[in-house]
Amino acid sequence: MRIAYLDCSTGISGDMTLAALIDAGVDADRIRAGIDSLGLPGVKLTVESVIKGGFRATYVRVEHPEQHAHRHMSDIVELIDGADAVSESQKRLAKKIFGAVAGAEATVHGSTVEKVHFHEVGAIDSIVDIVGAAIAFDLLGVEQIISSAIPPGRGQIKIDHGICTVPAPGTAELLKGIPLVDVPVEAELTTPTGAAILATMVDRFASLPDMTIDAIGYGAGTRDLPQRANLLRVFVGNAAATPHTDRVTLLETNLDDVTGEVIGYVKKKLLAAGALDVYSVPIQMKKDRPGILLSVICRPADADALEAVLFDETATFGIRRSVLERSKRARQSHSVETPWGPVQGKLGWRNGEPAIFTPEFEDCARVAGEQDIAVRDVFRAAEAGYHANQPPLTTEPVDDHDHDHDHDHDHGHDHDHGHGHDHDHDHDHG
Secondary structure, three states, X not given: OEEEEEEOEOEEOHHHHHHHHHHOOOOHHHHHHHHHOOOOOOOEEEEEEEEEOOEEEEEEEEEOOOOOOOEEHHHHHHHHHOOOOOOHHHHHHHHHHHHHHHHHHHHHHOOOOOOOEEOOOOOHHHHHHHHHXXXXXXXXXXXXXXXXXXXXXXXXXXXXXXXXXXOOHHHHHHOOOOOEOOOOOOOEOEOHHHHHHHHHHOOEEOOOOOEEEEEEEEEEOOOOEOOEOOEEEEEEEEEOOOOOEEEXXXXXXXXXXXXHHHHHHHHHHHHHOOOOEEEEEEEEOHHHOEEEEEEEXXXXXXXXXXXXXXXXXXOOOOOEEEEEEEEOOEEEEEEEEEXXXXXXXXXXXXXXXXXXXXXXXXXXXXXXXXHOOOHHHHHHHHHHHHHHOOOOXXXXXXXXXXXXXXXXXXXXXXXXXXXXXXXXXXXOOO
């Protein structure tokens, strides 16, 4: 599986992303053609090689006449839709990124996506960065995008609404659910556009995966940072794992002083906090004490939060943590018809084998309750409905993480986030 890994050791911005992808081999002329077709007068994308912190990198700059337009989402959509040198998949991705920005802006200002107006992210350089990044990721042709944890930066910045602490409110909204790391630099390291790209594009956040590297791109920021190179790196290559394997974290703790009611409560709380699975097994502990082994399977990014639940709720003195590689069936959601209406379920398949269909218990229970029938009859009817009308499988599975991707690089993170702050920092953390 071909992947791209974003090493955001000094944060991420729109121009750094675009520069790194060009440096990794994406055709800059094709990006320029797409940007030119936006019809923005006097706009020119320049690409140059620079030395940043002693390392060669690519730097992009957007040259344009002075402008003071405050654009709404509808204005952005009209611009993108009118670009005849931008493909439909690239347009969808660019609008998805802008939609994320608009949603965050609407949230922090108590407005709606239709009413918010962009300041910084509606500026010409930001439009070029986002549309250019959408084109570049599409041309890169990877199946999965992974990123390191993200440093937002430190200190305070001036935005259109005054002085605020990093990360600015809209950026913070976009960074929800994304693992952050502190880098001791008094600057905004991750910009609104960079955060929107992460929220829209990245499939998962982890350390550098097992992979064979084909290309490395270095994208330079404008600012020179103390004792570190202000660079975004992108690694492009092939993952060692197959598309139907991933890595999960296993948390385990032995308990001998917790009641069954507490175990049940903790299981529900862990699942609500994002655990993939939680189970318990009776065990024999030291001094022949009977006890319970409580096990939690989770995404690596969620391990710390779920450990905190275990410590808080069980008062355990220790939790074992291990990383496992998991083989799984590709999967996608599917609905079947029954005599009592539609029932949701899931298709699973691997290695070209025929798919299996599993009805969702909650949906079967809902129908059983509404119709006053046995739940087993709903299960049987759902399975019969599937076998009577088997659907064609899509080419891309829906994984069991929180975001569904359609992998035309319009990655389906429907984070309705947004940002309209007018930061005085040239739209990159340079």
